[in-house]
Amino acid sequence: MTRACQAKISDIATQISxxxxxxxxxxxxxxxxxxxxxxxxxxxxxPPPLERGDLLFRTGATMKGIYAVRSGAIKTYITDxxxxxxxxxxxxxxxxxxxxxxxxxxxxxxxxxxxxSYLCMIPVNDINRLSKSxxxxxxxxxxxxxxxxxxxxxxxxxxxxxxxxxxVAALLLNxxxxxxxxxxxxxxxxxxxxxxxxASHLGLAVETVSRIFGQLKKENVITFKGRQIDIxxxxxxxxxxxTKMATTEKIPRI
Amino acid sequence: MTRACQAKISDIATQISxxxxxxxxxxxxxxxxxxxxxxxxxxxxxPPPLERGDLLFRTGATMKGIYAVRSGAIKTYITDxxxxxxxxxxxxxxxxxxxxxxxxxxxxxxxxxxxxSYLCMIPVNDINRLSKSxxxxxxxxxxxxxxxxxxxxxxxxxxxxxxxxxxVAALLLNxxxxxxxxxxxxxxxxxxxxxxxxASHLGLAVETVSRIFGQLKKENVITFKGRQIDIxxxxxxxxxxxTKMATTEKIPRI
DNA sequence: CGCATCCTTGACGAAGGTCAACATTCGTGG
DNA sequence: CCACGAATGTTGACCTTCGTCAAGGATGCG
Numbered sequence: 001m002t003r004a005c006q007a008k009i010s011d012i013a014t015q016i017s018x019x020x021x022x023x024x025x026x027x028x029x030x031x032x033x034x035x036x037x038x039x040x041x042x043x044x045x046x047p048p049p050l051e052r053g054d055l056l057f058r059t060g061a062t063m064k065g066i067y068a069v070r071s072g073a074i075k076t077y078i079t080d081x082x083x084x085x086x087x088x089x090x091x092x093x094x095x096x097x098x099x100x101x102x103x104x105x106x107x108x109x110x111x112x113x114x115x116x117s118y119l120c121m122i123p124v125n126d127i128n129r130l131s132k133s134x135x136x137x138x139x140x141x142x143x144x145x146x147x148x149x150x151x152x153x154x155x156x157x158x159x160x161x162x163x164x165x166x167x168v169a170a171l172l173l174n175x176x177x178x179x180x181x182x183x184x185x186x187x188x189x190x191x192x193x194x195x196x197x198x199a200s201h202l203g204l205a206v207e208t209v210s211r212i213f214g215q216l217k218k219e220n221v222i223t224f225k226g227r228q229i230d231i232x233x234x235x236x237x238x239x240x241x242x243t244k245m246a247t248t249e250k251i252p253r254i
Numbered sequence: 255m256t257r258a259c260q261a262k263i264s265d266i267a268t269q270i271s272x273x274x275x276x277x278x279x280x281x282x283x284x285x286x287x288x289x290x291x292x293x294x295x296x297x298x299x300x301p302p303p304l305e306r307g308d309l310l311f312r313t314g315a316t317m318k319g320i321y322a323v324r325s326g327a328i329k330t331y332i333t334d335x336x337x338x339x340x341x342x343x344x345x346x347x348x349x350x351x352x353x354x355x356x357x358x359x360x361x362x363x364x365x366x367x368x369x370x371s372y373l374c375m376i377p378v379n380d381i382n383r384l385s386k387s388x389x390x391x392x393x394x395x396x397x398x399x400x401x402x403x404x405x406x407x408x409x410x411x412x413x414x415x416x417x418x419x420x421x422v423a424a425l426l427l428n429x430x431x432x433x434x435x436x437x438x439x440x441x442x443x444x445x446x447x448x449x450x451x452x453a454s455h456l457g458l459a460v461e462t463v464s465r466i467f468g469q470l471k472k473e474n475v476i477t478f479k480g481r482q483i484d485i486x487x488x489x490x491x492x493x494x495x496x497t498k499m500a501t502t503e504k505i506p507r508i
Numbered sequence: 509c510g511c512a513t514c515c516t517t518g519a520c521g522a523a524g525g526t527c528a529a530c531a532t533t534c535g536t537g538g
Numbered sequence: 539c540c541a542c543g544a545a546t547g548t549t550g551a552c553c554t555t556c557g558t559c560a561a562g563g564a565t566g567c568g
Contacts, residue, residue: 100406102396103404131389135385135392138392139392142399146355149406152354153363159414160456163555195515195516203415207516208555210517213515226564242338417523448545460548464548
């Protein structure tokens with residue numbers, strides 16, 4: 001499954017700068033002394049580029065540091081005792097992965113590149129060392145962890161939806177929202193998960209996913225060619241999920 | 255829905271001491287000066303006890319602090335535009351809730367007591383103030399956030415299982431594991447979610463949950479009376495989920 | 509060009525949702 | 539303490555949705 005990690009990163013369309021990267025508040029927190037910013041920049045580690053199918057880490061592996069996707073895409077999955085994969089998440093440029101391993105130093109799932117991918121990594125030792133002298137770094141980390149936790153709450157919500165179309169709609173909107181948050185198009189998304197990956201993530205059969213995609217296309221809700229998806233009708237997708245996604249900013253009702 | 259928050263906490267069986275509480279590493283980190291421990295103890299806030307049905311916080315509400323369940327049980331849920339509840343999680347004694355709101359100061363979901371419940375609360379301002387002088391507090395918070403993130407990865411995995419029995423089995427094992435981690439019995443669990451709550455959480459119909467419970471009882475995998483459940487056969491439940499749950503400590507494969 | 513992988517489509521059957529009736533539990537007030 | 543009603547849980551019959559199996563296309567890579 002794993003191949004040599006020698007990649008030609010051809011697809012720079014999905015590459016982002018540190019400005020859009022969600023890790024940049026760690027790398028370059030505002031208000032820090034210049035020497036610390038330099039130091040942070042120096043410890044920022046660039047692992048070898050990954051090609052499609054390369055593993056970034058495995059279940060049980062020792063955590064080396066926090067990864068940020070710079071370009072490409074990563075999926076995480078669990079493998080059960082029969083060798084069946086179950087996709088638990090996907091990570092787009094600017095997003096962090098591996099945070100769940102901080103507390104015990106071991107990864108809980110496998111992480112695999114969906115396409116040629118560049119990553120940044122902050123070694124865990126350096127974080128610990130630097131954060132002793134600079135509490136701001138920890139503050140930022142808490143912020144990021146909390147945000148990711150909230151994203152997972154959303155995911156739990158979406159996976160609890162009762163029918164297949166709703167779950168697919170939720171996935172599409174979630175992907176759209178995350179792309180948009182990173183400065184990409186909200187409507188033209190490239191979700192590099194295979195139909196099998198999507199099915200596995202949502203607890204569906206591949207054929208069901210394929211049929212739902214076909215159905216949504218027929219109803220002019222989306223168009224797609226392979227894994228390039230264009231959302232035409234956000235309202236209909238939102239109706240399937242049952243509520244607007246932008247609940248984060250909802251006005252308190254009392 | 256909400257009633258007056260005047261509770262007689264009669265069920266002290268599920269009450270735990272600070273020793274088993276997952277917040278205690280924040281409240282009383284080892285190696286801290288005595289005066290700081292005193293200060294931490296003083297800022298620890300005890301909100302009025304909740305009765306079944308009382309809301310702890312609502313979607314969109316300003317986050318006041320981090321809550322820890324001391325006794326009782328709390329569920330979190332999202333309400334869609336049709337007023338339909340969808341349960342996104344439940345919290346047992348010793349567990350924290352509200353961590354997902356740290357990054358933006360607003361709660362994303364509703365939290366409601368499933369039974370008479372005591373909580374502890376650390377006001378967010380005090381955490382911020384104290385952690386400036388005591389980085390250990392932040393370290394602990396990062397640890398706890400990471401752990402909860404990993405729990406959510408598990409939940410995403412469980413909700414992606416393809417059939418109803420697997421998802422119910424995963425819920426039971428998850429509850430059992432969490433009870434056990436707090437020093438309660440792993441086999442005799444009191445899951446105070448209604449069948450409707452369980453169904454909503456797992457994306458099933460109430461009747462399906464009821465039938466699966468009945469089926470598992472007939473197969474001598476569990477027994478139950480109302481919401482008091484005894485697990486008789488962990489192996490069968492694990493087989494339904496497809497893998498051992500105790501993957502956290504799994505040996506790395508390379 | 510040819511093979512492998514991924515995706516789509518159809519036919520069929522099984523799993524689970526819906527509707528309805530009934531049972532049980534729990535809280536309330538007499 | 540009992541009686542009543544509301545809320546919760548269970549069971550059965552039926553029907554929809556989704557999974558399975560099988561075949562055929564599309565796409566990409568060597």
